[in-house]
Amino acid sequence: MQLRKGKLGVYFAWGAFSKRDGEPFVDAHGDTIPDDEFVAAALSLAKSAKLGHEHDGTVNGSVPLVMPLTEDIQAALDVTSPHAGLVVGFEPVGELAKSLEAGDPWELSIAGKCIATPIAKSAAGSGAEVAKRRTLTELVIDEI
16 A cells, blocks of 8 residues: 655555455454454554554654544445555654655554453354454554
8 A cells, every 4th residue: 555645744544454445354464453443453553653663663753643444434434445444644754754755665564462362152152252452552664
């Protein structure tokens, strides 16, 4: 997906997907984030507001704008998109800002953790249900 700079100097992009082109999204690690987990995940990212670099621990800007755009939220706002997930607005600094201005190719990734807690077995006895809480600690920008 493209990173696009708005008129006020903030870059906008999809930070993570639950659906892409209308299909459930599975990332390169086999992970998925269901729509119902995106609101809590977005809140945790908004609190950290860090723009990381290549998952190496450095911070190269901030992520002041975080908006979950799940199918439910899109319907409530009368928004139509073939994608669902997390939209972000970020402000890079230093060499990263210069690289983006030069048109160098980058992509976004998320960093965080998922805590799965077993809960009661389902009535059908098909196994334990699992409640998940995702915490996003930073938005990461990776060079392509």
